Amino acid sequence: MDIAPVLPSTADKKAKYNVDKLSKRLRHAVGDAIDDFGMIEQGDRVMVCLSGGKDSYTMLDILLNLQKSAPIDFELIAVNLDQKQPGFPEHVLPEYLTQLGVPFRIVEEDTYSIVKRVVPEGKTTCGLCSRLRRGILYRVADELGATKIALGHHRDDILETLFLNMFHGGRLKAMPPKLVSDDGRHMVIRPLAYCREKDIERYSEMREFPIIPCNLCGSQANLQREMVGQMLKEWDRRFPGRLETMFRSLQNVVPSHLADPKRFDFKGLKTQDTPFEDGDTAFDEPELPQASDHPLARVSILDNRDRCHD
Template identity: 65%
Template structure:
């Protein structure tokens, strides 16, 4: 059986999309704009990014069976770069997907002061997508309940989730798609480790607590830098995310800044951490619910996989070591 994690080239979600992008690249290269190398370079970068986004989203959909025949997918739209990218890429894949599914874009207008309520409806109409705007004044509820100076995100998130589930029922949606990307998932993992004392991230697909809704995160393989760049290329009408007031002290902001600085200093670390979330060695953790440590006994029978108690530790590359540190390999 072919492992879907390795079946990228055979993924029916992305094959035709890649061919279409290649055709567009060839057409642009041969067009009248060929005399403008700067513009051609940008167009080529944009086409490469589109192919990459379609490939990563298509792979996530296949790996986790996110979208099935006859699904009605509710794409939750906040007006930020990630939700715009999610809607845009899903609509591109919808045209060539191996299954038929519908999309409806949904925005919850929480009546925050200054929220430009015209922006999203106008955008939805301009691209011809089915949409629904749900008007619920959760802002007043949060301001009334949460003490001044305290973070409002927790209560706001719970209210928003409950309302969106209700809207999904009303619209007959079978999947609820959220715009969380790879970096969000790693940040959540670190937040739970630092402040919650548990290893818990964001799953790519889950069933809600009431058992009625399936939530999917098709951008789970996509780094934030790609959604940022795609939003710039597409010139999406971004709605600022600071409408609730300044919350610079949020733990998520601090962790996000830390990870970005770390990735600058050690490129690839965020990707490595993300891969680790799908490559867990339960015998080397400390959760008794995942491994029966209490009853572990010597059996005299060798493990076919070798000695699992003492893994061979690979030495770090010289570039990753502090200055002046020397490595001596002992045989």
């Protein structure tokens, strides 16, 4: 008796379509960031820092995908820092990476005990933990001969850092997609710089990555970064497109209309007979679509200004 083949259901087809669509969006975002900032070059050996969280899993997954079709050759090696947090499932990442066939290295360093001993109870551990982790990763990059160190920070992380620096540091400073370390010897890249956190969350769920929670900092519910993150999420919910607009502002900086005399020669500023490029047009309202031409004509001006389409 012939058995009819099992055809995919409508729900299965829709799920696959959604995964493919989201995957394509993330690939384009990562590819654009790599191209815009010259993150990866011919012959690079990229050390992909894998924490076991949604961001670093997504970064590795997208980079592996791009590696197959990129017009240049580059190597990827995954590195995980086992910080000896209590209950850390040591088997998860080696099993996952072995299954993928990705070269990897697990580095064991008990930074957990150092942080818990040095930082008073109730205080934020992120600063010290980050410095210890960064130093170890730089050392490992030297040992592996890595030319680039890839971190999984995304667009929302960059915006959070901007506001944290403004609110608590008095600096107009964010988290750059590409930077050279303080000692000048290591190049750090953030391939997810153009990726939205909500897209990464959905992609991670669809791909069913074996997520490992961070018990060291995840229990600190009152972190300033967490509070800023909630603020951004609320803005994104109320005003779709606002985060995209804010991120674009980081790529359209006008030093003559800020207030840092180290970045612009205000003392030497003189009048001239020809038009001044940035002049006082900075005070003009952004151009908005005419009500008659815009499909969202009945939405408020503020919503129109903030709205962005995929």
